Amino acid sequence: MVDYQYIYDYYSNAPHLIQWVWWVSAILATGIVVLAICLKFIRSSLRRKSNEAAKFKTEYEALLIEYLYSGDESGKLTEPQKLIVSKIKDSIKTGFKRKLIVSVLYNLRNEVSGEMSDSIKTFYYETGLIHFAFERLKSKKWNIIAKGIGELRCFGIDEASHAIAPFINHPKSEVRSETHLYMVNLFLFEGLSFLDDLKVSLSEWIQIQLLETLQKFDNQEICDIRPWLNSKNDSVVLFALKLAQIYNQFEVKETLMDLLSHDNKEVRIKTIDVLAHLYGIEAKEMLKANFNELSLEEQISFFKLLEKLVAPDDEPFIEAYLFHKNFEIQLLALKILKEINFDKYIGLTKSSNDNKSLAMVKAVKVL
């Protein structure tokens, strides 16, 4: 009691600043204690959840494996399989357990092929997990829709295409990219038909993903890409140009020639690159005639095309650009001349008065 009185007297007689410091210290100390209790509660709750998840995961893994090995050759569900399906049907009513089961199925489907993979898909249908994925497509939240499409893609559910098609032009790029990947993963080149209806830009990243997906399949028979080369959506045209280059589409050369006068400079440059790859000799004369009207980037691309498709009668044209003000064009012109007329090229080392140009000629000599 005496001690408390002493503390009270000390506090009452202390200056206001000291009293204020005591108050702040007391509040901070209480805060720390409360936060420590909260932290302990959150940690134990997370640990409990993770233990629970591990327990259920082990249980579902065992059930899934039992299901996979309980099948017979008839293709119909056996009695033990029916029992397992009914057990899982009860579990998937809880969101947490449903997520866990889907993750187990997904992990295994990525690792095995053949009959096992087909059985996992059947399990996905039979347990009714497919309906939950369809429900996700109706969500108002874009991330839920994207996850739903991703899930249907992973399990190869092709009958969802009609439900997924409306998301082709979704405002969120994540939903769009999942939709595009779904189409191509399940329907290969036919799936690219979504490009006909694409109103928004196709990002570079999704283009890479689509090309990578297409190359994974054994069937590399590409469909007619001309409609996409003539698309009003420039990103679709650029993607079609990539397809033309990768799949050596020699039959679209005429369409490519038309693209040389496209409004978009990026398209024109890419077209020159593709024509160089496809040995589009027809483009050479046309570009030569309009060379001065081309932008600098197009001129560089044209010289790269010329490097591949050069003929002896191109020599006068090349000579005119041997000392072009642009380094890249000058370098390419010298390289091409060295290729088609080495004597004339050697002669340049003697006739050139400009030190800079002479250095360039000498540099190309060692290339």
Added chain:
Amino acid sequence: MNKKKIVLAEDNSTLSLLLKFRLEKEGYELFVATDGKQAVDLIESMSPDLILSDIMMPFVSGLEVISHLRNKLNLNTPIIVFSSAGQEEMVLKAFNLGANDFMGKPFSPNELVIRIKRLLGT
């Protein structure tokens, strides 16, 4: 008759369980390791007849497991490695280190059984 022993090093627990079930049905005794470190311990203690190893694993990779087996323990136990798409370089490294065969994921468990039988001569 003594069962042939196989050590499986795989961090995907579902796949491990599936293969354990399948290979035990075929008459093999399976020891599962969830990472490379456990795999090395199991190999040293169990002296298996064959090793199945994923390339990408926590702590110690499949490549390190092969290297340890071939260079430190000087064992000729057959090794089959599992690789995912895009790990072609890793597969080449695995062969250079002494792997006997490889299977790209996703793979068919039936095909794996055939390869195991071929390597073990059973």
